[in-house]
Amino acid sequence: MKIIISNQSELPIYAQIKEQLKEQILNGQIPEGSTLPSIRQLAKEVGVSVITTTRAYSDLEAEGFIATMQGRGSVVLSKDNNLLKEQYLLRIEEGLTTAIETARVMGLPEEELREIFHNLLEASADTARG
């Protein structure tokens, strides 16, 4: 887990913490089922106020990334839960939309875009199979 607070950022500190944790949960650097440091622990380590870390965690909870359980702390939820699934789908759509827009800008025919997509899909499946 990695958190960097920037005073130059336009984002408030709680949002910086939240976005960085979200990023690391989505890309798997913080695996599901793992326990995040407590709100107070994190505040102490990062050197920010307890209210700030509380807000970051409660936002992550509201968006379905973590659940806070008495005695167990804040646990990263499974990727199967609906809220989190939505976040993933949103990301996929964003990525594909960028690809489609780029293709449109260069005037690439739809057929060729589909082909690129299929080829990449297969290549990635091959790598996954090893």
Place this chain on the structure above:
Amino acid sequence: MELLEVRNLSKVYKTFLLDNISFTLPEGYIMGYVGQNGAGKSTTLNLITNICKSSSGEIYVDGITCEEDESRYKESIGYIGDEFYFPDNFRIRDIRSVLRNFYKTFRTEKFDELTKRWKLDGKLAVKDFSRGMKVKLMFASVLARDTKLLVLDEATNGLDPVVRVEVLKLLQEYIADGERSVIFSTHILSDLEQIADYIYFIHEGKTVLYDAKDELLESHLLVKGERRAIYPELQRALIGIMDNAYGFEAILPSDRADLLTNEFHFEKPTIDQIVIHYIKEREG
């Protein structure tokens, strides 16, 4: 639970009035008490530590007033001020034995551990300590006791940045179990700003702002631009407009951001900037 509760606190002096201060500080949080020199910060903190008596109002620490149980009230508070309060010729061992006799909860092992960790020289009279060493010694004497509330009155004044960072860590460790709280006064926030949960801002004995720090920061914008671009409605909304030869700077409540045209530049303020412009607004 509220660890510190101040209700309608006033203190009348011949030339100064601390006017109706009220706030609460829950267990496990840090409050920054800010204002200019002479704003009434020390007066408030001295009332909390019961160094002086209020003209009216009540103060509860961990649920009790000083009148209800003076010894329990005083045992639960640790105070560190701007001035060093141990006698000049004392050495660490003298301070240790005085404190052991004075406070029921004073733990000599803890005191020894801290003075050793901070390499405080037992052979020197404390008058020969540096400012940083004196502050550390005061922290050791307070942290060796079982207190619930730390009251720091300009305690980090004159400390170098390295020691200031150590003090911040100490304060965060102190509240880490969620059962103890800290109130500190300062006329410059800078690094202390980051760890404060709540801000209470007084000016000439009166409350100006009191809120969670994150709320204060988010509800204000720092605006810059050319003076001639300010139109009447914006003029009324801006707080503490300060001019220089080439432009102005002011604070604007975030909910009035719609008043800003693209002629203006705006950014996140610091607590110090909010304080400066509010004082400017009051003093004209």
